Amino acid sequence: MRIMPAQQFSITREVEYGSPEQNESVQRIIKRVREEGDAALRAYAKEFDGIQVGELRVTQEELNDAYAKVDAVFLEAIREAAANIRSFHEKQKRNSWVDMQPDGTVLGQVIRPLKRIGIYVPGGKAAYPSSVLMNAIPAQVAGVPEIVMVTPPATAGEEGVNPYILVAAAEVGIREIYRVGGAQAVAALAYGTESIAPVDKIVGPGNIYVALAKRSVFGAVDIDSIAGPSEIVVLADETADPAYVAADLLSQAEHDEMASAVLVTTSERLAGEVQAEVARQLEELPRKAIAAQSIRDYGAILTVGSLSEGIDVVNRLAPEHLELMIAEPWNSIGLIENAGAIFLGPYSSEPVGDYFAGPNHILPTNGTARFSSPLNVDDFLKKSSVISYSKQALLANGRKIVALAEHEGLQGHARAIQVRLDKEGN
Amino acid sequence: MRIMPAQQFSITREVEYGSPEQNESVQRIIKRVREEGDAALRAYAKEFDGIQVGELRVTQEELNDAYAKVDAVFLEAIREAAANIRSFHEKQKRNSWVDMQPDGTVLGQVIRPLKRIGIYVPGGKAAYPSSVLMNAIPAQVAGVPEIVMVTPPATAGEEGVNPYILVAAAEVGIREIYRVGGAQAVAALAYGTESIAPVDKIVGPGNIYVALAKRSVFGAVDIDSIAGPSEIVVLADETADPAYVAADLLSQAEHDEMASAVLVTTSERLAGEVQAEVARQLEELPRKAIAAQSIRDYGAILTVGSLSEGIDVVNRLAPEHLELMIAEPWNSIGLIENAGAIFLGPYSSEPVGDYFAGPNHILPTNGTARFSSPLNVDDFLKKSSVISYSKQALLANGRKIVALAEHEGLQGHARAIQVRLDKEGN
Numbered sequence: 001m002r003i004m005p006a007q008q009f010s011i012t013r014e015v016e017y018g019s020p021e022q023n024e025s026v027q028r029i030i031k032r033v034r035e036e037g038d039a040a041l042r043a044y045a046k047e048f049d050g051i052q053v054g055e056l057r058v059t060q061e062e063l064n065d066a067y068a069k070v071d072a073v074f075l076e077a078i079r080e081a082a083a084n085i086r087s088f089h090e091k092q093k094r095n096s097w098v099d100m101q102p103d104g105t106v107l108g109q110v111i112r113p114l115k116r117i118g119i120y121v122p123g124g125k126a127a128y129p130s131s132v133l134m135n136a137i138p139a140q141v142a143g144v145p146e147i148v149m150v151t152p153p154a155t156a157g158e159e160g161v162n163p164y165i166l167v168a169a170a171e172v173g174i175r176e177i178y179r180v181g182g183a184q185a186v187a188a189l190a191y192g193t194e195s196i197a198p199v200d201k202i203v204g205p206g207n208i209y210v211a212l213a214k215r216s217v218f219g220a221v222d223i224d225s226i227a228g229p230s231e232i233v234v235l236a237d238e239t240a241d242p243a244y245v246a247a248d249l250l251s252q253a254e255h256d257e258m259a260s261a262v263l264v265t266t267s268e269r270l271a272g273e274v275q276a277e278v279a280r281q282l283e284e285l286p287r288k289a290i291a292a293q294s295i296r297d298y299g300a301i302l303t304v305g306s307l308s309e310g311i312d313v314v315n316r317l318a319p320e321h322l323e324l325m326i327a328e329p330w331n332s333i334g335l336i337e338n339a340g341a342i343f344l345g346p347y348s349s350e351p352v353g354d355y356f357a358g359p360n361h362i363l364p365t366n367g368t369a370r371f372s373s374p375l376n377v378d379d380f381l382k383k384s385s386v387i388s389y390s391k392q393a394l395l396a397n398g399r400k401i402v403a404l405a406e407h408e409g410l411q412g413h414a415r416a417i418q419v420r421l422d423k424e425g426n
Numbered sequence: 427m428r429i430m431p432a433q434q435f436s437i438t439r440e441v442e443y444g445s446p447e448q449n450e451s452v453q454r455i456i457k458r459v460r461e462e463g464d465a466a467l468r469a470y471a472k473e474f475d476g477i478q479v480g481e482l483r484v485t486q487e488e489l490n491d492a493y494a495k496v497d498a499v500f501l502e503a504i505r506e507a508a509a510n511i512r513s514f515h516e517k518q519k520r521n522s523w524v525d526m527q528p529d530g531t532v533l534g535q536v537i538r539p540l541k542r543i544g545i546y547v548p549g550g551k552a553a554y555p556s557s558v559l560m561n562a563i564p565a566q567v568a569g570v571p572e573i574v575m576v577t578p579p580a581t582a583g584e585e586g587v588n589p590y591i592l593v594a595a596a597e598v599g600i601r602e603i604y605r606v607g608g609a610q611a612v613a614a615l616a617y618g619t620e621s622i623a624p625v626d627k628i629v630g631p632g633n634i635y636v637a638l639a640k641r642s643v644f645g646a647v648d649i650d651s652i653a654g655p656s657e658i659v660v661l662a663d664e665t666a667d668p669a670y671v672a673a674d675l676l677s678q679a680e681h682d683e684m685a686s687a688v689l690v691t692t693s694e695r696l697a698g699e700v701q702a703e704v705a706r707q708l709e710e711l712p713r714k715a716i717a718a719q720s721i722r723d724y725g726a727i728l729t730v731g732s733l734s735e736g737i738d739v740v741n742r743l744a745p746e747h748l749e750l751m752i753a754e755p756w757n758s759i760g761l762i763e764n765a766g767a768i769f770l771g772p773y774s775s776e777p778v779g780d781y782f783a784g785p786n787h788i789l790p791t792n793g794t795a796r797f798s799s800p801l802n803v804d805d806f807l808k809k810s811s812v813i814s815y816s817k818q819a820l821l822a823n824g825r826k827i828v829a830l831a832e833h834e835g836l837q838g839h840a841r842a843i844q845v846r847l848d849k850e851g852n
Contacts, residue, residue, distance in 0.1 A: 015645040074833050077826035088533055091525060099517055106770075107514055107784055114797050115763065128834050164833060200797040219441040219652060222797035226645060243849075247842040254838035286837045333812065337541065344532075344814035349846060351839040352815050355830040356823055358533055359811035371540050371626040371648035373809035383799035385785035386759070388770035389778050397782055400503035404781040407500050407590060408554050411712045412680035413777040416673040420775060423669075 001249075001263075001278045001295050003271050006302040006313040011231050011260040012367040013298075018212045026212040030187040037193035044184045051153050056195045058161060058177040063170050066163035074164065075171075081356045082133050082171055088358030089141040092377040104390030109383045113143035114222075116197065117380060118189035119174075120204035121165055123152035123181055129168035130354065134361050134375065135203050136172045142380035148199060149174050150189060152181025182206075186213035190221045203375070205362075224375060228366035229258035231298075232350060233319035233339075235310050235332075236274075238267040240325035241346060245270070246277035248323055248350050253294040254287040260298035262317065264310045271301045311335045318369040321350050338369045395425055427675075427689075427704045427721050429697050432728040432739040437657050437686040438793040439724075444638045452638040456613040463619035470610045477579050482621045484587060484603040492592035500590065501597075507782045508559050508597055514784030515567040518803040530816030535809045539569035540648075542623065543806065544615035545600075546630035546640075547591055549578035549607055555594035556780065560787050560801065561629050562598045568806035574625060575600050576615060578607025608632075612639035616647045629801070631788075650801060654792035655684035657724075658776060659745035659765075661736050661758075662700075664693040666751035667772060671696070672703035674749055674776050679720040680713040686724035688743065690736045697727045737761045744795040747776050764795045821851055 018026070032040045038056060045053040067075075098108035119135045121127065132149070139147055149169055151161055161179055169177055178196055180188060186206075192198035201222040202214055214223045232252035234245050249261035265271050278295065285291050304310040311332060314322060318338035326332065329344035336342055340363030341353055354361045364372035398421045405413035444452070458466045464482060471479040493501075524534035545561045547553065558575070565573055575595055577587055587605055595603055604622055606614060612632075618624035627648040628640055640649045658678035660671050675687035691697050704721065711717050730736040737758060740748060744764035752758065755770040762768055766789030767779055780787045790798035824847045831839035 073826075073829045077829045080823075080826060081830065088525070091523065092535070097517065099514070105783070109518070109785075109802075110759070110762075110768070112763065130830060130834065219654075219794070222794075228645075241849075243845055244842075247838075247845045251836070251838040251842040254836060281841070284841070286835075291838060329814070333536070336536075336810070337538065339810050341811040341813060342536070344812070347817050347820040347846065347850075348813050348815040349820075349842045351827055351831055351836075351842050352820065352823075353811070353813045354839060356827045357531070357813050357815060357819075359535075359813055363811075364808075368645070368648075369808070369810070371808055374811050376535075376809060378804060382790075382795070382797055383802060384762070384765050384795070385767040385779070385789075385800050386770070387767060387774050387779045387783050387785055388755070389774040389783060391773050393783075394773040394775075394778065397506075397778075400499075400506060401777055401782045403499045403503045404507065404556060405777055408556065409712075410677070410680060410777075412673075412677040412717060413780060415707070415710070416670075416677040416775045416777050419669055419673045420773065423667075424773075 001275050001299050001301055003275060003301040003303060006264065006304050009300050009302055011262060011298065011317050011319070013229060013258065015228070016208060016211065018208050022208060023212055026183045026209055026216060029183040030213060030216060033184050033187035033193065034191045038195050041180050041184050041188060041193060044182065045153070045180065048182060049152060053153065053179060056178050056180060058166065058179060063166055066166035066170070069163040070167050075167065078129060078133070078168055078171060081130065082137065084356060084358035085133055085137045086141065089138045089377050093141065094381065098386065103392045103396070105393045106386065106388040108386040110386055111381050111383050114200045114380050114382060115144070116146035116148070116199045117144050117201045117203065118199040119147065119149045120185060120202060120206050120210060121149055121151040122206050123162070127162045127165050129164040130361065131204065132165060132168035133172060136174055138360065138375055138377050139380040140172065142377045144380050147174050148176040150178045150180050150185040153179045183209040183213035186210055186217060190217035224379065225364060225368065225372055229260065230255045230365055231260035231262070231319050232321040232323065233262045233264060233314055233317055234323040234325055235314055236263060236265045236267070236270055236325040237307065237327060238270060239327045240270055242270055242273035242277045244346055244349065245274045245325060246281050249278060249299070250281055250285060250291055251350055252321065253291040253299060254285060257290055257293040258298065259294045261295060262299065263301045264304060264313050265301065266304055266307055266310060268303060271303050275301060307332065314339065318367045320363045320365045320369065323348065323350065340364045340369045340374055391424060394420060398425070427701050427725050427727055429701060429727040429729060432690065432730050435726050435728055437688060437724065437743050437745070439655060439684065441654070442634060442637065444634050448634060449638055452609045452635055452642060455609040456639060456642060459610050459613035459619065460617045464621050467606050467610050467614060467619060470608065471579070471606065474608060475578060479579065479605060482604050482606060484592065484605060489592055489596050492589035492596070495589040496593050501593065504555060504559070504594060504597060507556070508563065510782060510784035511559055511563045512567065515564045515803050519567065520807070524812065529818045529822070531819045532812065532814040534812040536812055537807050537809050540626045540806050540808060541570070542572035542574070542625045543570050543627045543629065544625040545573065545575045546611060546628060546632050546636060547575055547577040548632050549588065553588045553591050555590040556787065557630065558591060558594035559598060562600055564786065564801055564803050565806040566598065568803045570806050573600050574602040576604045576606050576611040579605045609635040609639035612636055612643060616643035650805065651790060651794065651798055655686065656681045656791055657686035657745050658747040658749065659688045659690060659740055659743055660749040660751055661740055662689060662691045662693070662696055662751040663733065663753060664696055665753045666696055668696055668699035668703045670772055670775065671700045671751060672707050675704060675725070676707055676711060676717055677776055678747065679717040679725060680711060683716055683719040684724065685720045687721060688725065689727045690730060690739050691727065692730055692733055692736060694729060697729050701727060733758065740765065744793045746789045746791045746795065749774065749776065766790045766795045766800055817850060820846060
């Protein structure tokens, strides 16, 4: 792991827009799903995955069978994680509100859940039961009445879906699950087919085809942010334990070759110790090849002259995950401008947040913490403004509204007010 | 204006993705601005608008001069409108929060403003001072410290910017204004040039090139929703005044040829009277040609058998603006699922909200009220999760976190917890 000065390092990778061929392919898939519906979904399962899909919807029997395949420790852990995630997101709930004015006017915001959302869950090795909880629970807390899940069949040649995914879905009460993946699944959620009713919003990560399809249907439906490669920054001083720092950096690096793990430290000694620890711990990792490439290409140990300089570096990097392994983390949190999730102190290892504590693990990546947020309850709510203007208010302010409309050359707007002033006014 | 059964009508127009030529042109413009900076902005002003731009930034002197060009009635009206908009948006402010758990763990959400945002203000006939207020004030209330505005020079051959736009900007305290428009302005805001520092988010409507450029830079920066054609639905019963209904429908229709104005009514009598009133009032409108085409192509009077059926139609249409001109509008508001802004009763004419009452006039269009909201303070805030896990919590839950990580095949995640359990545990 390179030790280098902070100024020379950036973790922002170019946003992935896909090749022209990939974009064309996605457009073709979307068009065919809109035209042919379920038949297109079955044809693509055959063509891309070599799978002959019969019933698109996962049956209640399959859900029951899935429970028989998962062990008790997993079930207990995921139930407790779900309760923690629910508890954290419950605290984000909001009320509609009204403001009653003395002239009789009432203004306000009605805040309501979306009606129907779709969760994309990747198949194969990237099938994470924890992501099912992290996507579904905020929507449920928001009050979304219909939550549907799509996920590719588990392995080529089989029609089954990963039982851990099914159990996670069943545990949070999702009963409408379709075995369909890729850009075709996104198209089905956006526009509907005979079997799948269209949704209002699509969330959940996927490969480049899924990402391009989501970008393309945005506008017809809402989407969450496009997930980019993941990153962690650990800001540490001389009080940090190098074994903990190294383990946390590697827990991020093992995600994929594009992941970025960065230590920012005021301590030259710690820099050297973490460097040695990373090399040592890397040897023991089953996903060593992935983690080693990530560390080589996107990892760094950045030394800084002061904590304040370190915080400037953190704000510039705007990391998805930030760990503060410094003596007084609460004294610095007010200075952190950009970070998806902030982990304080030696016991707040990143996997605590990935799996269990309650906050969401779907976080803004690739520097987008500058302007984006963790997935949260607001992502499944929408607002409507409410305006109940009183006669008194209209008579008092009508002339000003007319003046503003006329200044913008919108005589029709002015007349809508004037017709009322003429009839009701003095 | 056609009278027709509700089932046969839809206001959703296809989302505009531009022609391949327009998309290529936008990509070329963005690339050149990233490579050549200010020089590219000046070259495009010359090429597209025939304008030789000297200083890109509008000077304090120009702002002062603008005040001399606007009348006192406008100034008074816009000041009062700004105060109302500020007051409404102040009520949307939110606090960061923490949840202290009995085992010493602290979880929470830090809620902070974005640091720097850019507002695009169209030039020419679509230059609306009211939109400057509606974009800028929510950002200010959120606490955004740097707000910058871009707008094309007013008319071909001149370097000036519309004085009403400048005064509106100055009134809300925007001092950083650049005379640059089109896709090149969006590129400059997203990536920065010598004169213009990059922003975190771009808001404000524009032509198809501006919309495509915003769609393209999304990811590098945040954007607001892509503005589509505008619409109004009036839900009225026999108590409604046909002259008011017709005037409000026309105030929407005059916006542009793609705008949609729809009456949904339980009263056959009202349907006929509004039809006649629209024909009569249309004759008097300066923007008659635009409004007539909008009414012909996208306008309709839909008759329904009951109020409840009417509300179903409204929810299916998901209009940007909804007026409830019915006897008891507050009794029905709870049934409205999809609408950008809801106007209640005879005095809440749409222009009241467009200009003056306080709620935002930037609303979800083209059916997107199903999942989108009016522009609001949240659009300029971002959240960071906070996790301060206690030693006690880690020792109590570590094994479950390890189990979940191992089930997902992420041994590096499991080890980040295990290394702590081994060292601190029992």
